[in-house]
Amino acid sequence: MTITAPTSPTGERAARGDGHSTQNTARIAKLNAASLRRVVEPDIDVPGEVGSGPVIPRELMSVVDLGLDLSDDQWSTLGREELAAVVDAGIRFETLLMSGFSEMIAYAARMDDERIVYMLHEIGEETRHSRLFVRLLGQLQPTAVNPFARPMANLVFRTVSRTLIHRPTPLCILVLAGEEIPDLLQKKMAEHPETDGFIRDVSRYHRMEEARHLAFARTVLPELWERAPAVDRVLVSRVLPLVIRTMFDGLIHPGVYRTVGLPGWQTWRAVAASPSRVALRHEATRPVLAAMLAAGVVAPGRVPPGWRRLCGVDGDGVPITG
Numbered sequence: 001m002t003i004t005a006p007t008s009p010t011g012e013r014a015a016r017g018d019g020h021s022t023q024n025t026a027r028i029a030k031l032n033a034a035s036l037r038r039v040v041e042p043d044i045d046v047p048g049e050v051g052s053g054p055v056i057p058r059e060l061m062s063v064v065d066l067g068l069d070l071s072d073d074q075w076s077t078l079g080r081e082e083l084a085a086v087v088d089a090g091i092r093f094e095t096l097l098m099s100g101f102s103e104m105i106a107y108a109a110r111m112d113d114e115r116i117v118y119m120l121h122e123i124g125e126e127t128r129h130s131r132l133f134v135r136l137l138g139q140l141q142p143t144a145v146n147p148f149a150r151p152m153a154n155l156v157f158r159t160v161s162r163t164l165i166h167r168p169t170p171l172c173i174l175v176l177a178g179e180e181i182p183d184l185l186q187k188k189m190a191e192h193p194e195t196d197g198f199i200r201d202v203s204r205y206h207r208m209e210e211a212r213h214l215a216f217a218r219t220v221l222p223e224l225w226e227r228a229p230a231v232d233r234v235l236v237s238r239v240l241p242l243v244i245r246t247m248f249d250g251l252i253h254p255g256v257y258r259t260v261g262l263p264g265w266q267t268w269r270a271v272a273a274s275p276s277r278v279a280l281r282h283e284a285t286r287p288v289l290a291a292m293l294a295a296g297v298v299a300p301g302r303v304p305p306g307w308r309r310l311c312g313v314d315g316d317g318v319p320i321t322g
Contacts, residue, residue, distance in 0.1 A: 001112060003312075022209045024219050024220070024223065025113075027215075027219050028114040028117075028219060028220075029114045031121075031212050031216055031219075032114060032117050032118050035118070035122075035125070035212060036121075038208070038209070040128070040205060042128055042129070042131065042132035043131065043132075043135075044241075045205075046132060046201055046202060046205050048198040049139050049198055050080075050139045050196050051196050052074055052195050053195070054076045054080075055080050055140070055195070055196040056082070056189060056192075057192050057193055057194035057195060058079070060188055060189060060192060061078065061079055061082055062082060062252050062271045062274075063267065063271060063278045064274075064276050065274035066267070067276055068262070068273070070260060074260040078256070078257070078259065080140050080141075081143070081256045081259050081260075082252050083140060084137055084140040084142035084181070085144065085252045085253055086185065086251050087133045087140070088137060089131045089250065090133055090182055091134065091137070092131075092177045093247075094126045094130050094178075096161055097126060097174075097175055097178065098126050098127070099165050099247050100165035100166075100171040100175075101119040101122065102123065102303075103165065103166060104119065104168055105119055105120070115220060116157075118216055122213055125209050125213075128227055129206060132202060132205075144253070144256045144259050145255040146253045146255050148250055148253050160243060161240075167231075167232050168224050168228075168232075169224040169228040169233075169236060170219050170232055170235045170239075171227055172220060172221050172294065173221070173236060173240055173288065174216075174219075174243070174244070175213070175292055176214065177247065178215070178247070179210050179213050180285065181247070181251070181285070182206070182250060183207055183214070184284045185284075186202075186206055186282060187203070187207060190203040215243045217291070218294070219295065221292070221295040222295040222296060225295055225296060237298075237304045237306070237307075238304065240308050242306060245309075248281050249268075252268075252271070254268040282319070285310050286313065286319065289290075289303070289307055292307075293317050298317070300315075300316045300317060301315050301316055303315050303316065303317050
């Protein structure tokens, strides 16, 4: 599980002979410096709590296309439950990210590497994010029961996640997906005037730090892809689109809808197929595919079918309209 790199565009290699391009190493060194300059302690620097009323506007909720006839209290409850489900999923994803990075560090060829330093920065930042999300979750006080947490579904989740976090290249692409999807959701919440003020603050803080995480993942992806074994290449091509689709659809689980008297699974399926939700999935996942195209993971004209369906694009990666 050594972190290695391809030749940089200029053909340079690090002088110490570890195979890393000097260009990428310099770029990651700048990310390390930025992380040092922008240490934010959310328990101190992101104070506050959510209000007692609606926390997100109806137009940003997953059911926007379904024409539901709900009371104001039901809309408020549903918004809080939807947000809580996304926050809960975010905490769990960040723990998986930290697990994967920890393993990459443990098995790295050498420790005096800017990439190791950045992964340690990112683990520290993710723990701070997660503490803030736990605080937010306690304020939202969700009541929804997640059917995906039942033993059989949880076994499948554990099996898939444990497989992927042991493989650096699929993990890196999952990191991109796990950052791009919430980044888009938080962008929409931060920019909407009807979003709860504390939620806007949390969204801005998280997006600011995740921008560096995205830059790191994009930088190391070509390095990882060059050394990726055949099984990882198959996972990236055929399995990851399904995993990311499941991750996206599972952000808001069927139990959320039951809290306001809606049929859980029926509503969940209707939401997943609704035009607004499909458009959101396409918008959130296309940057992941763009990063893969830029890194040479996939080539224009040869975008795998699973990625085409996930992102709503053609074989060149161009969005399909109409």
